[in-house]
Amino acid sequence: SQQGEEDPQALSIQEGENATMNCSYKTSINNLQWYRQNSGRGLVHLILIRSNEREKHSGRLRVTLDTSKKSSSLLITASRAADTASYFCATALNTDKLIFGTGTRLQVFP
Amino acid sequence: GAVVSQHPSWVICKSGTSVKIECRSLDFQATTMFWYRQFPKQSLMLMATSNEGSKATYEQGVEKDKFLINHASLTLSTLTVTSAHPEDSSFYICSASLRLLGEKLFFGSGTQLSVL
Numbered sequence: 146s147q148q149g150e151e152d153p154q155a156l157s158i159q160e161g162e163n164a165t166m167n168c169s170y171k172t173s174i175n176n177l178q179w180y181r182q183n184s185g186r187g188l189v190h191l192i193l194i195r196s197n198e199r200e201k202h203s204g205r206l207r208v209t210l211d212t213s214k215k216s217s218s219l220l221i222t223a224s225r226a227a228d229t230a231s232y233f234c235a236t237a238l239n240t241d242k243l244i245f246g247t248g249t250r251l252q253v254f255p
Numbered sequence: 256g257a258v259v260s261q262h263p264s265w266v267i268c269k270s271g272t273s274v275k276i277e278c279r280s281l282d283f284q285a286t287t288m289f290w291y292r293q294f295p296k297q298s299l300m301l302m303a304t305s306n307e308g309s310k311a312t313y314e315q316g317v318e319k320d321k322f323l324i325n326h327a328s329l330t331l332s333t334l335t336v337t338s339a340h341p342e343d344s345s346f347y348i349c350s351a352s353l354r355l356l357g358e359k360l361f362f363g364s365g366t367q368l369s370v371l
Contacts, residue, residue, distance in 0.1 A: 175358070176358055178358070178359060180362075185346070185365070185367065186364055186365060187259075187261070187348055187362035187363050187364040187365050188299075188348070188350075188360075188362040189362070190359040190360065190361070193358065193359055233298060233299070237358055242289065242301065242304060243289070243301070243350075243360060244301065245291075245298045245299045245300075245301075246298060247297075247298045248297075248298050250296070
């Protein structure tokens with residue numbers, strides 16, 4: 146399977162704390178993307194990082210990419226209860242076809 | 256941002272019936288749409304790539320005669336689950352690509368299929 150793996154599978158934190166999720170993948174990529182999914186809903190794109198980039202920021206989100214280790218991390222700073230969701234990394238090679246990771250279920254307690 | 260509409264949101268059907276799920280790009284033309292399947296608390300598994308005006312490309316292990324995909328226009332792709340069985344019960348999500356905006360995908364809200 147080409148599917149990437151994420152860890153942890155589940156993460157519970159208090160509001161205000163930072164949440165870090167890691168993603169590992171298996172093949173060479175063109176870019177890596179992070180998506181968020183609220184329970185029983187579709188996915189929302191959060192951030193895209195290209196293979197020649199090492200770090201990217203968007204608001205409270207910080208994404209890193211290490212292509213030598215085939216890994217990425219998503220950091221959510223100053224978490225809020227509304228950040229409770231599942232987070233997926235997804236990798237793209239040379240097409241729009243995305244391969245999703247196994248996901249991290251984040252629970253932020255108020 | 257671009258909007259993808261997916262209908263129905265949920266459907267319950269009897270075993271043996273066929274179910275059609277629609278995926279529409281509302282404010283852009285999507286030459287490529289993707290269909291994913293997701294089991295509870297699991298990741299999305301790509302089922303097929305739907306290209307406007309041509310046959311869909313199915314992922315390994317996905318039965319093309321079971322999951323019929325039609326992409327008749329630049330704004331509409333349909334997935335028909337034929338002769339549904341309880342093991343077909345799942346969450347089905349479509350997504351569309353708009354190359355002008357880069358590589359990110361826009362997702363529909365998903366369809367929860369329950370086969371009795």
